Amino acid sequence: MFDPTPILSGDRRALARLLTQIENAAPSAVEALAALFPHTGRAHRVGITGPPGTGKSTLVNELAKVWRRNGRPVAIVAVDPSSPFTGGAILGDRIRMRDLAGDPGVFIRSMASRGSLGGLARATGDVVNALDAAGFDVVLIETVGAGQTEVEIARTAHTTVVVEAPGLGDDVQAIKAGLLEVADVFVVNKADQPGAENTVRALRTSLDLANPAARTWRGDAHHHLTLLPGFATPPPEGGAAHELGVGGEAWLPPIVQTVALQGAGAADVVAAIERHRDHLRASGELVRREREILTHELETRLRDALLAGLVARLGDGLVAAAVDKILAREIDPASAARQLVEKATV
């Protein structure tokens, strides 16, 4: 039996050991996560995403320092879906370490790609749960870029911060990337550089253009996190539930300017994140988001468990034979899947 006590009481080495087990998909991690799960749900999960080159890592370090000054334990999960190597992440860690070293109230973990998107998203979720149970008030989930995967991972947070910076080319790109729709807080970093005002203006215009009618899909996009029933709160008329709380109070994503290299503006970002957390609680939106995130997690686990069960029941041979028949064009994949499922359930 897994004893959760060391992790719950702040043993960092026990925590690090578990995170390694999670990353290696060790069977022991499953039991540990089940034992820790009742102790989750307290951390505020903050996703930080945005295009490469905006200075996200530097900003994340500065945010951590602000929370540390307020006496709050902070964990940072740096996710790099683009790199199958851990080298880059490790290098990044060393730089961070120098900055935040020796503070037991800070915990930093890098997650590199494991060759499969689903695997990374699952492992990240488990790592965040472990950190939540371990008592970190704030868990920052930082992604290297703003690909759809990274946006998806950031979306499993309570508050999603999108970082922009001037001089990264076409401002429309940011909007195209679907970032406008997932952001709860915008940060324009490198605000001392030429063009920062333009970036802020472009963001503001885009936010203004995103009228309720155009925004309804935003709720849709969130709904698409899962195919399962169980979080059936319909979006209020004329807007998405994501933005309009139960009380009808709208959240308009603020645009905060920072110069992270000098630490300037970091406290404002933390204040904006905490205002958003308060808004989520007051509006009832927090429960809706939690429900959606957990439904999505249940769905993923169900898919994995069902597939593993089918392969165990039918054996590799039948599945391999189906692939052969598909290759020979004797049957299409959808029909083959249907037949295998029928065979497994009879």
Place this chain on the structure above:
Amino acid sequence: MFDPTPILSGDRRALARLLTQIENAAPSAVEALAALFPHTGRAHRVGITGPPGTGKSTLVNELAKVWRRNGRPVAIVAVDPSSPFTGGAILGDRIRMRDLAGDPGVFIRSMASRGSLGGLARATGDVVNALDAAGFDVVLIETVGAGQTEVEIARTAHTTVVVEAPGLGDDVQAIKAGLLEVADVFVVNKADQPGAENTVRALRTSLDLANPAARTWRGDAHHHLTLLPGFATPPPEGGAAHELGVGGEAWLPPIVQTVALQGAGAADVVAAIERHRDHLRASGELVRREREILTHELETRLRDALLAGLVARLGDGLVAAAVDKILAREIDPASAARQLVEKATV
């Protein structure tokens, strides 16, 4: 019963109708795809990916023109996972239309995000299958950017072309994004612009650095497309099956320079793609890739069918109750999934 004859005999309106049904996930599309599947497997599927701003769309148009001059029917599927709106894609289409208009040997289809990554990848696969059955010799699958999703979609092709261009910032970025590992053919577009030689040199250096030992993970990454058994060809010693054919003949991704706006170099890219296709056939690698792609497709269908079956068997109520218990932290998602699967299989 669905009659595949019109589509198989080149009726473009019937084809367009089916593609719309696929995009809308209409039940009628399932039957149609099953009927068309025996007629697939003839098209050469070419994925075109790379960072935004490299001129991919212009290049794709020029490639289509080259194949058309050779009398080959070409289909273009433009995938934009970043945009939930179809506006951008439609605009792109109009520009293309002007260029390739009136040629019945060219078919262009845009795919915008449907709010879910899995949904887009599935719909794209179905659209490509329909185009394959409809007799297009070449199906070009073009993505707007080079996010992990886009790379995953491009990887379901036989030949993956990665487009780069000078002046897009850090050359290391391209390598970081994992593009080096998926490319069968590199194109440096805008080769008349300053810095093009540097981009070519950086790519060449990266390719040289990617020695067999460092490259073995590449085969691994491909293996991770699926969790299912059935394509168990182990990579040859010291290198990945992806690169070293059964005969041990290595494929070294060529770097082709183009100025797509002037059509320059497009014929060279087509020649490189066709050389790669010949290499795939001669080395036996084509069958291995086909098997992997189809195994992945079977796996996806299995997951969908199994989940739908479970919900149908247990009813929404039980699943929603499980979500409630997870929300209350009475059970963790993995254990809840296990219990639901047990209930459904008893």
